[in-house]
Amino acid sequence: MAAHQRRLYAFIYSLVQDRHAADDVLQEVSAVLWRRFDEFEEGTNFSAWAYKVARLQVLSWRRKQAKLAIPIEGDELSILMDTAAVMAERQDERLAALEHCLSELTPKQIDLLRRRYHFGFSANEIAEQGNRSRRAIYKSLGKVNAILMSCISSKMEDPNYG
Numbered sequence: 001m002a003a004h005q006r007r008l009y010a011f012i013y014s015l016v017q018d019r020h021a022a023d024d025v026l027q028e029v030s031a032v033l034w035r036r037f038d039e040f041e042e043g044t045n046f047s048a049w050a051y052k053v054a055r056l057q058v059l060s061w062r063r064k065q066a067k068l069a070i071p072i073e074g075d076e077l078s079i080l081m082d083t084a085a086v087m088a089e090r091q092d093e094r095l096a097a098l099e100h101c102l103s104e105l106t107p108k109q110i111d112l113l114r115r116r117y118h119f120g121f122s123a124n125e126i127a128e129q130g131n132r133s134r135r136a137i138y139k140s141l142g143k144v145n146a147i148l149m150s151c152i153s154s155k156m157e158d159p160n161y162g
Helices: 001-017 017-035 046-064 076-087 091-103 106-120 124-131 132-156
Strands: none
Touching: 001 017, 001 046, 001 091, 017 046, 046 076, 076 091, 091 124, 091 132, 106 124, 106 132, 124 132
8 A cells, every 4th residue: 555655645636636635535545445455356456446446535525525516527537537547657657757867967957956946946046146147047947847858758658668
């Protein structure tokens, strides 16, 4: 269960779009999985079983949220859940690809990303610190983000990666 918890949470959150609700639903999923663990057949796909339970718990949560308008139902909701499950399943692969791609960046590019996303500096603040224009910072960030997106996409499409 622990190995799948992060992906399950991402799956649930993508469907409920609320951190507190996702936490609650994940707790319910965990409780159901523990209660019904004797029903799980050894050697089968635990992840698929856990996502099935998570789907049912999300649907249950949605029914309880009668006061909230649910913009999608039926087949559309099923398609959304299938897509979210696939995305959550591949989250670890994407994180590994991101780590690999980050290792290929220059120290200057890493420093720029760290200032912007880790420390939360605005483009203006980074520009002032480096004696550069704000436009140059945006251009550099765009270039580094494009490099990362391209690298991650190629890693994810490579059948030999992972």
